[in-house]
Amino acid sequence: MNTEKVAKHIINWLKEYAENARVNGFVVGVSGGIDSALTSTLCAKTGFPTLCVEMPIHQAKSQVSRAQEHIAQLKNRFDNVSDTRVDLTSTFETFKNEVPIVDNQAKVDLSLANTRARLRMTNLYYLAGIYGYLVAGTGNKVEDFGVGFYTKYGDGGVDLSPIADLMKSEVYELAAFLGVPNSIQKAQPTDGLFGDSRTDEDQLGASYDELEWAMKMQDKGKTESNFSGRELEVFIIYSRLNRNNQHKMTPIPVCQIPKDIK
The missing domain is CATH 3.40.50.620 (HUPs)
Known part of the structure; x- marks a missing residue:
């Protein structure tokens, strides 16, 4: 950088x-x-x-x-x-x-x-x-x-x-x-x-360096089958947190009312 x-x-x-x-x-x-x-x-x-x-x-x-x-x-x-x-x-x-x-x-x-x-x-x-x-x-x-x-x-x-x-x-x-x-x-x-x-690592279960690595791996399309040992553990942690916290990262859902019933 x-x-x-x-x-x-x-x-x-x-x-x-x-x-x-x-x-x-x-x-x-x-x-x-x-x-x-x-x-x-x-x-x-x-x-x-x-x-x-x-x-x-x-x-x-x-x-x-x-x-x-x-x-x-x-x-x-x-x-x-x-x-x-x-x-x-x-x-x-x-x-x-x-x-x-x-x-x-x-x-x-x-x-x-x-x-x-x-x-x-x-x-x-x-x-x-x-x-x-x-x-x-x-x-x-x-x-x-x-x-x-x-x-x-x-x-x-x-x-x-x-x-x-x-x-x-x-x-x-x-x-x-x-x-x-x-x-x-x-x-x-x-x-x-x-x-x-x-610390953040205590709460997350992985260091920021590890999470950065997992984020990059996911962006490259990698899956759990590509890893073993600690790498697999970290990738699973990252994937779980990323999936569970999508509600924070995506726009607030709005219920769109069809025009024909408004």
Whole structure:
């Protein structure tokens, strides 16, 4: 990948979109992870006002410190970058106390994890609304179009997706080129939605490098019969996630009413 040309292309794309939409800038949720760090850096380099938003909900200290380090670095590098912190922990706890709890802890935990992401989306759109900004998405190609590893109407609820055509490995490559802090480049990817130390790989059952490989193999028309051992295991994991999460990747189905009965 020609990192310099790719960076310029995304930055110009963001600028043109913002100009055509006649908005004032961008708002980005910054988590301390590589994807949000890259996205916020790209937005900052457009010259448009870029608001970096911390939204902790029982967040691990390591994630908070990385987010703060990145924001401080961006503000030092770019005059158009500002930040705000909205602690949503009490909002999340109030929600938990009001909703029914079923006798299935795994389902409760997953629903509450997705609720965290949806609370953050609501906050980002509140800020976007009062400042006239666009919500910039932070999903990469493997997450958004491979395994569907995001929350519908949570981190998937955005106005535009600047890095969604980049594989995870390309995200790291571009992040290094643009000077994202080393602490973020070296950190294990995690969505931070469960309030514990589990990583993305723990949840997915495969690393991003493995999932990228499986995505490319599927695109080439390969099937399970082409693989064995760990490759077969990874290909099965990828195929299952890709199949089960198609509802996130395809447009919302609309029931079309035949004209003769309307």
